[in-house]
Amino acid sequence: MSITSVSSCHSGPTQTLDQASGIRTVAVVGPPNSGKTTLFNRLTGLRQKVGNFPGVTVEHHTGMLRDQSGNDVALVDLPGVYSLTPKSEDEKVTIDVLNGDMAGMPRPDSVVLVVDSTNLNRHLVLTARVIALGLPTLVVLNMADELRKQGGHVDVLALAQQLGTPVALASAATGEGMGAITRFLSAEAATPSPLDLPVVQDTRQCREWAVRVGLNAGYRRPATPLWTKRLDAVFLHRIWGPAIFAVVVVAVFQAIFLIGQPLSNLFQSLLDITGTHLGALLPNGWLESLVINGMWKGVGSVLVFLPQILLLFLVLGVLEDSGYLARAAVIADRTMASVGLNGKCFIPLLSAYGCAVPAIMATRTIENRRDRIATIMIAPFMTCSARLPVYTMLIAAFIPDRKLLGVFFGARAAMMLTLYALGFLMAVITARVLKSSILKTKDAPFMMEMPPYRWPTMTSLALRLVDRCKAFLVRAGTVILAVSIVLWALTNFPIHHGQPPAIQDSLVAKAGHLIEPAIRPLGFDWKVGVGLVSSMAAREVIIATLGTLHGVDPESQAMDLQQALRHEMTPAAAVALLVFFAFAMQCMSTMAVVRRETNSWKWPALQFAWMTGLAYVSAFVVYHVLRI
Amino acid sequence: MVFNFTRKSPSSLPGSLSELEQGGSGIVGEFDLPEQVAEQLMNLGLVPGLKVTAAQSGPGGDPRVYRVDGTEIALRGDLSRRIKVVPLGLDESSLSTKSTTLEEAARQDHAGQPVASEALRGHAAVSAPNAVEGEA
Numbered sequence: 001m002s003i004t005s006v007s008s009c010h011s012g013p014t015q016t017l018d019q020a021s022g023i024r025t026v027a028v029v030g031p032p033n034s035g036k037t038t039l040f041n042r043l044t045g046l047r048q049k050v051g052n053f054p055g056v057t058v059e060h061h062t063g064m065l066r067d068q069s070g071n072d073v074a075l076v077d078l079p080g081v082y083s084l085t086p087k088s089e090d091e092k093v094t095i096d097v098l099n100g101d102m103a104g105m106p107r108p109d110s111v112v113l114v115v116d117s118t119n120l121n122r123h124l125v126l127t128a129r130v131i132a133l134g135l136p137t138l139v140v141l142n143m144a145d146e147l148r149k150q151g152g153h154v155d156v157l158a159l160a161q162q163l164g165t166p167v168a169l170a171s172a173a174t175g176e177g178m179g180a181i182t183r184f185l186s187a188e189a190a191t192p193s194p195l196d197l198p199v200v201q202d203t204r205q206c207r208e209w210a211v212r213v214g215l216n217a218g219y220r221r222p223a224t225p226l227w228t229k230r231l232d233a234v235f236l237h238r239i240w241g242p243a244i245f246a247v248v249v250v251a252v253f254q255a256i257f258l259i260g261q262p263l264s265n266l267f268q269s270l271l272d273i274t275g276t277h278l279g280a281l282l283p284n285g286w287l288e289s290l291v292i293n294g295m296w297k298g299v300g301s302v303l304v305f306l307p308q309i310l311l312l313f314l315v316l317g318v319l320e321d322s323g324y325l326a327r328a329a330v331i332a333d334r335t336m337a338s339v340g341l342n343g344k345c346f347i348p349l350l351s352a353y354g355c356a357v358p359a360i361m362a363t364r365t366i367e368n369r370r371d372r373i374a375t376i377m378i379a380p381f382m383t384c385s386a387r388l389p390v391y392t393m394l395i396a397a398f399i400p401d402r403k404l405l406g407v408f409f410g411a412r413a414a415m416m417l418t419l420y421a422l423g424f425l426m427a428v429i430t431a432r433v434l435k436s437s438i439l440k441t442k443d444a445p446f447m448m449e450m451p452p453y454r455w456p457t458m459t460s461l462a463l464r465l466v467d468r469c470k471a472f473l474v475r476a477g478t479v480i481l482a483v484s485i486v487l488w489a490l491t492n493f494p495i496h497h498g499q500p501p502a503i504q505d506s507l508v509a510k511a512g513h514l515i516e517p518a519i520r521p522l523g524f525d526w527k528v529g530v531g532l533v534s535s536m537a538a539r540e541v542i543i544a545t546l547g548t549l550h551g552v553d554p555e556s557q558a559m560d561l562q563q564a565l566r567h568e569m570t571p572a573a574a575v576a577l578l579v580f581f582a583f584a585m586q587c588m589s590t591m592a593v594v595r596r597e598t599n600s601w602k603w604p605a606l607q608f609a610w611m612t613g614l615a616y617v618s619a620f621v622v623y624h625v626l627r628i
Numbered sequence: 629m630v631f632n633f634t635r636k637s638p639s640s641l642p643g644s645l646s647e648l649e650q651g652g653s654g655i656v657g658e659f660d661l662p663e664q665v666a667e668q669l670m671n672l673g674l675v676p677g678l679k680v681t682a683a684q685s686g687p688g689g690d691p692r693v694y695r696v697d698g699t700e701i702a703l704r705g706d707l708s709r710r711i712k713v714v715p716l717g718l719d720e721s722s723l724s725t726k727s728t729t730l731e732e733a734a735r736q737d738h739a740g741q742p743v744a745s746e747a748l749r750g751h752a753a754v755s756a757p758n759a760v761e762g763e764a
Contacts, residue, residue, distance in 0.1 A: 083671040119698040122673040203670040208677075221698050229683075232700075236684030236693065330686045330693065330702045343691065343702070445665050445707050449672055450693055450700035 025074045025106055026185060027097060030114035031126055032080035033451035035142040037061075039114050039172035040077040041463050043181065060093075067186035075185075076108065083203070084129045090364055098133050110136040112181065117141035117169065118152060118222050118452075124210035125203060127163065137165045138184040145171040150222030159217035173457055224452075231453050235327045245331045248324070252315050252353075254413065260308035261392070267307055271300045289500075290488055298484025298544035299476050306472055308392075309385040313354050313468045314461060321456035325350070329448060339428050340435025342366075342446045345375040349427070352382035353420075354468075356590045360597055370439040373598055374431055377607055380590050381427035383420045383582070386539040390581050391419055393543055397562035398574040415578075422582045426614065483534050483541050487548045508549070522580065522616070523573030523623040535586050542581075572626035576619040584615035645694065645708040648682035648715065656680050656696065657712030665707070673699035680713065 030036035044063025061077040078097055079090035086092040093102070100107025113130050115123035120141065131137055141147075141154065147169075160167040166184060170177025234240055275296045282288040319325045325347055333343030344366050352359035359379045366372040383391070395412050402411040435441070490508035492500040500506075511533075512526030519529050527549045531542035543561070550564040565574070585591065585608045594604040648654055656676050659666040674680070678697050685692035691704040703711075 083667075085667070119673075121697055122699055125671070203667060204675055207670065207675045224695060224698065228700075232684050232693065236686070238687065241684075242687050326702075330691055333686050333691050333702075333704070334688055337704075342704075343686070445661075445668070446691060446702070446704040447669060447672060447707060448691075448702045450702055452700075 023072050023074050024110075024185075025076060025108045026110050026112055027108035028075055028077045028112045028114060029094060029098070029130060030080060030142075031082050031116070031123060033449065034080070034114050034116045034123070035172045036080060036114040037077060038457055038460050039112075039140065039142060039170070039181075040075060041459050042172050042175065042178065044075055065182075065185065068182060069186055071186075073185050075112075076105075081126070083126060084133075098130075098135065108135065110138070110184075112138050112140060112184070114140045114142050114172075117143050117147045117154060118150065120154060120219050120221065121207070121210050121214050124213055125206045128206055128209065131163060131165055138181065139163060139165060139167045140177070140181060141167060141169045142172055144169045144176055145174050146225075147222055150225055151220070152222030153218060153220040154214075155218040159213070159219075162213050162216055228452050232327070232450075235324065236330060241327075241331050245328055248319070248328070250417075252312070252319075255311065255315060260311045263307035263311070264304050264392075268300075268304045271296075271304060275300065286492070286500075289492070290485070294484050294488025294548060295481060297547045298487065299481050300547075303476050304389075306469070308388060309354070309472060310465050310469060312385055312388075314465060316351060316354055317461050317464045318456050320347075321454065321460060323451045323453040326448065326450045330450070333446065339431040340439075340441075341371060341374060341431055344446065344448055345371060348375055349379060349382055352379040352384060355384050355386070356380045356382070356587065357593050360590070360593050363597070368441060370435075370441045373603060374434045374439045376594055376597060377434055377603065378427035378430050380585055380587065380607070380611065381423045381430065381583070383423045384539070384587075386587065387419075387581055389540040389543050391416055391578060393562065394565070394574050394578055397565045398569075398571050419578055419582050422579065426583060430610070479538055480541055480544055484544050484548060487530070487534060487545055491549065521623075522576050522619045523570060523627075524577065525568065527568070528573075528577060532580075532586070536588060538589065539581065539586050570627075572623050575626055576623035579622045580615045580619040582615070583611055583618055585611035643712060643714065645680065645682075645703070645711040645713045646692075646705050648680070648694075648713060650682050650684065650692075652715065653679055653681045654713035654715040657714055660710040660712070661707070669701075669707075669711075672701050673697060674701055674711070679716070 028036060028040050040061065040063060044061075044065055060079070063075045063077070065073045065075050067073050076097070078094045081091045081094045083091065084095055084098075086095050096102040097105055097108065098111065111130060111133070113127060115127060127139055131139075139159075141156070141159075146152075147154070154169070156167050156169050168177050168180040168184070170181060235244060275292060278296060279288055279292045282291055319328070328350070329343035329346045331343075332346040336342050336345055345363070348359045348362040348366075351362055356379050359382070360376050363372045363375045363379070366375060395415050399412050399415045404411055404414055487508060490511070491506045493507050494501060494505075496505075508530055509526060512530040515529045515533065516524075516526045519532065524532070527546060528542075530549065531545040534545040535542035546565065547561050550561060569577075591604045591608060594607060595601060598604070643657075645654070645656070656674060656678050658676060659669065661669070674694070674696050681695040683693040683695050683700065686702075689705075691702045692708065693700050693702045694708070
């Protein structure tokens with residue numbers, strides 16, 4: 001048996017079932033890269049939801065689990081921590097929750113501490129600190145399979161005796177030891193006996209204690225796997241390192257087009273067929289118009305990008321889980337340093353290519369506040385997946401499909417890469433400006449753990465995609481649906497003699513004409529104007545908007561959106577629109593998260609003014625240069 | 629370039645981590661760093677008394693990855709220059725005659741003990757008084 005029960009089950013009140021919900025709460029704690037989330041995923045599977053702690057922006061997952069006696073247990077996955085000194089916001093949240101100081105969250109009844117068994121000495125330091133909190137604690141020595149494979153060893157029973165708390169050897173990747181964890185979750189867990197713990201404040205002494213405890217428990221650390229050294233020798237090679245880095249970055253984007261595009265096309269035809277069948281079920285008239293032209297076309301035009309977005313998150317997920325992303329940060333550090341940032345900022349910035357919102361949340365790992373704000377300020381310049389639909393559609397409509405470098409690189413991909421580069425360039429310039437003015441810092445220390453290379457597990461990747469998928473569908477089903485309906489209404493009112501108006505006489509045309517003078521210099525007509533306004537909700541909404549507008553316009557009703565756009569826009573205006581989208585801050589969700597993360601309106605306001613001003617000026621220049 | 633053997637930077641400690649060549653090892657010594665930074669480093673696993681090995685680096689030698697007791701940590705030169713290290717793999721004569729526990733540890737390591745236990749022993753050497761008390 002790998003769990004030792006602790007006899008000295010003194011006063012420690014296990015508040016079982018005395019909470020309002022009647023559900024026991026168990027916090028899952030552990031250092032980053034310990035496989036904590038993998039374990040959490042294995043235990044809870046799809047029965048989890050994302051939440052935010054009140055007042056702070058740290059996300060946490062809560063999952064439900066049925067214990068052996070059939071009772072529900074709520075498992076809370078807390079942010080990964082290296083220590084229990086509240087330095088970053090993540091650590092503060094974890095400490096507050098563990099101390100019961102987090103509003104809206106009861107103090108957990110017990111703790112599952114997940115540490116990496118292949119690196120026990122270091123993690124015993126954190127273990128001592130967690131045990132010292134006095135909550136019933138199960139120490140899970142994760143990655144048991146790796147420990148054994150690489151010739152390591154630990155005597156679980158001896159360790160449990162020394163720590164005064166149950167210890168389980170497990171592997172979240174293979175499922176080993178899950179039974180022991182479930183048993184702990186099922187039992188009325190005992191508070192750890194007051195141990196002769198080391199001076200937990202002093203890390204050095206604590207580490208010495210850890211080494212002794214490890215020795216007494218027969219701990220033998222496995223040798224660093226040869227292939228981690230070998231892979232490092234390649235990925236951090238003087239010449240190969242940066243070369244592979246460049247190949248990876250290009251491959252990520254190329255994959256989105258070579259693989260993602262056909263998937264999206266397939267999805268598009270599925271949506272079209274469904275739409276036709278749906279239309280046939282409805283009586284002709286305004287209801288059909290609302291459902292098909294308003295809702296289905298609007299939502300569908302955004303939904304079709306789901307495959308591409310999921311593909312991007314899949315690739316980013318593989319890069320992150322495999323450990324490569326940390327090496328990429330080392331490669332990128334020099335370059336980042338030249339604009340006053342560091343390699344750690346690279347990871348949030350790379351994930352900003354997926355979406356700025358999680359990227360801005362990911363900046364919490366940057367300890368230096370000024371560096372963090374600078375990263376937040378430039379993250380939305382990275383080409384997020386919401387820009388992708390806009391780019392893809394406009395490029396497909398206006399850029400000829402010419403080959404530049406054989407099959408590997410065409411004119412469309414080149415245009416796309418240019419737009420990505422433009423965003424990146426502007427981010428660099430912005431960072432430069434900020435870091436040499438209002439966000440100047442003395443060099444902040446750069447230290448970063450390099451996680452060992454690991455095969456990404458299917459479960460983690462799948463759950464990550466499910467997460468993204470949910471978020472995207474929720475957005476499509478709420479914001480984008482609402483905008484589509486409002487737009488449909490605006491295009492179908494005021495009603496003349498029981499008939500919807502001609503598009504030129506509709507409310508939306510009036511609104512569009514109102515803003516047209518402001519955007520005329522950029523070569524945009526009123527329809528694009530409406531699109532720009534509605535895309536404030538989310539960038540990709542402009543496609544839904546244009547889809548709806550052209551869908552109800554008799555002149556372009558028969559055409560697909562690309563034909564309709566070619567019919568109404570000059571190529572110069574289309575490129576200007578692309579550039580506008582590359583720079584403009586058109587995302588309420590991003591602004592909201594910037595407001596929350598910086599805790600001030602100053603930064604989102606500054607960001608909005610700077611980005612949108614830049615977008616306007618650049619689009620103006622591009623339009624007038626291309627027209628010549 | 630950050631990676632060099634001539635101590636150009638005035639802030640560089642003599643015998644600092646930044647002077648380890650790729651593949652070179654040493655025993656971590658004192659930190660000439662603010663308390664908070666030192667604490668962060670120790671929480672990441674870089675603790676005085678442990679054996680550290682310099683591994684690959686980013687382009688231009690900075691930041692460099694260091695292996696210490698099963699953990700890999702990337703550090704920029706501005707930090708590694710301020711972390712003292714007693715190099716291993718040097719001649720006995722090149723070590724200072726002053727016999728500190730750290731250097732004893734270094735000598736023991738030099739004597740060719742099994743790699744897996746080096747870090748532990750480095751530690752035990754530093755914490756020797758404690759360890760004796762604990763076991764007494």
